[in-house]
Amino acid sequence: MRKWFFALVVLLMSLFVAACGGDGESEETGELKVVTSFSILADITKNVTGDLAAVEYLVPIGEEPHGYEPIPSDFQKASDSSVFYVNGLGLEEWLERLVANAGGADIVTVSDGIDVIPVDGTNEDDPHAWLDVKNVIAYVETIRDDLMERDPDNAEAYEANAEAYIQELTELDEWISEESEEIPEDKRTIVISENAFKYFGAAYGYETIGIWELNSHEEGTPGQISRVVDLIQEKEIPAVFLETTIDSRFMDTVSSNAGVEIAGEVYTDAIGADGSGAETYVDMMKHNVNTFLEGLKK
Template sequence: MFKSDRFFLMVVSIVMFSLFLVGCGNGEENQPQDEVVTDENEGLYIVTSFSILNDVVSEIIGDRGTVDYIVPIGEEPHEYEPIPSDFQKVSDADVFYINGFNLEEWLEGLVQNVGDVPTVEVTESITPIKLEGGDVDDPHSWMNVTNVITKVETIVNDLVERDPEGEEVYRENAAAYIEELEELDGWIAEQVEQIPEDMRVIVVSEDAFKYFGEAYGMETEGIWELNSHEEGTPSQMSRVVDVVRDRQLPAIFVETTVSRSYMETVSDNTGVDIAGEVYTDAVGVEGSGAETYIKMMEHNVNTFVDGLTQ
């Protein structure tokens, strides 16, 4: 979508949200049924930018608050267009947690129109991997489990500042979750060892596994670097086809938030099967087996091992 189109949609959303607020002022009978209602006695109301971060925050806050997110599962967060109810969610929030690293450029515009809602980038203590050219941060830091542990520490410290009475709960929940994440980190390293060294290559549409590759000793290849840079040009396709052929890889993969058509073209031109779907920008829907960050990562690793050890 061209930038002018995005600007137009953003303006329309802001206008609709303003009209929505005016309508709310005309009496309770005009309030929509799905309006978020918060109560000071119900704890913090937290909004996150996307489902993966939502799951992480939920593990920390437990029953002491409510967590919601903006980008629906199944949609990629790079180019999501906010709708009026998104403005309402953020406006009602006690704090808005975002990934940062340029993942939510459009959401930053949203925040500017909902008042003084605190916005916290949970990657503030993480060193980014740069995309080709060296000027743009790769936002997919959650693909390295140790980065998620760092995010947990950032989030729990922020929560304690906002709700000191909940410190014991937050820190206990965070400690228990970090223990699970450390186990996951070690498990991933063990699983990757099962893949022959010359087959440790992840080929997908968006090169979203750079942090994973750096952490666990795998090479990564994508047709493009970010979904917001999506092109799929003949030269990009040809390069990936050559990689798959030259490395004689037994499998390629496709993301749940990207059209399968690109990787199907690679498969058709190489004779290499798509071994399965992997999760990059969102957790899975209910019943998928990838409903949480931990389950999502376990699914991805199992899919890589099964595909690359054929």
Template structure:
């Protein structure tokens, strides 16, 4: 759910995008000879899609690594890239809602949602769904199944490749799921609480038996009010929470305030809305999830 207060900005981008679309280069234009040219919204989806397409397609994402999709401001080049794509894959669950509306007005590129079929978890005090379904490996299997069926419709000749790649990747996701369960045996049940700035781990927590909390529920909503800080600080103290965590894409000062107020240490950094930089060990989805689990175990096992 990108911030809707940028609609005036987007109107300007809309005009620029139309101009750029008319001048797009042959390198980025849709081309059956070169295979599918795919664009998606952010790096986590980019990696998941690449695991299924491999060399059969070119995959790009518009939100750079290190930034988070809730706050990203698209550029004219982003709109041009989407317009030149064979398909624009989105997470859905309202994460890219207003961007989808803009794209549908400037381009005939198909917009396909990968989270269809996921059992939604609502935001606190809100009828909208929490969009962070990708933080559950079980949900990512649903993403992959949706993806491979759409890819086959667009590129029937690649069906065998897509199905083989998807089968192999789903096997890795199932192995990841089993590994996570084994790792969490080290954490006492009373310590199974994940606290980050944005309460992004609801789907993850549901899968693996963790209670999750955040200063706020989602980054596109109001952030860091005194009431939010007070509520979470009280929760941390009353429940003897052993550790706090920070996100790679969010200013760490928010959680540092909770740490200073409660005396509970920040145990490490986790990945939610983006994969990690090169050399982080979290450069792809499976890597980022393993890094998250390692940080959770180290912070909560004692």
């Protein structure tokens, strides 16, 4: 059914794009039109483009990039854009394939060159590299270099924007390291639904435990839940956490069976909605760290 859906949508949108055309620039302003796969990457990109490009993203806030089903307007956005920035590492393989089949924009993978962490028990790479701030600095450098080549008239502005943002990210990275020292080493264990914080843990000195490793068709099985409950009790972990894009029922069960509270929600695959206090990548990371501190210092 899914293959049939993809084939039909690709065919229809290919015909639509061929009929409508598109040069990757706004007809009104002539500015670059940039599309990213998800909201975190859009925010990172906006810090480099400033007001020199229109930046949109496809996966709505609150939905996971892993299993998002594209809609026809997504193809139009991507096909009309100058460049389509994706995370890579298997996060948006279906999006890349569909955009390519629709004859869309150049696709640039921003994670190229980073040190990749594998998913336990598989041949897959963990895609959540943005949860280590140093990796986001590498993302920024890739986006900066691409924009400077793509739009040389504004190269100096992209370079200056990137430099300012990298300074902000460097300060964020140092702040996370300092704040994490507030948590005793034997308490630095993050228990989450999907084990998405491996890059964060490796960078800032945390062990991470997930009910499951990476989104699949076997999420939250009784065996997975029982294993996590046993680990929580064995390690005397004081609290667990819930992702904003994950069904809470699995962690509710773990929390109840292990006798520990859910200390708060954290952001993994999307920034926060307006009014959340996590509307940007930097604010999202600060929120996550403060939530970990509150739960694990007990």
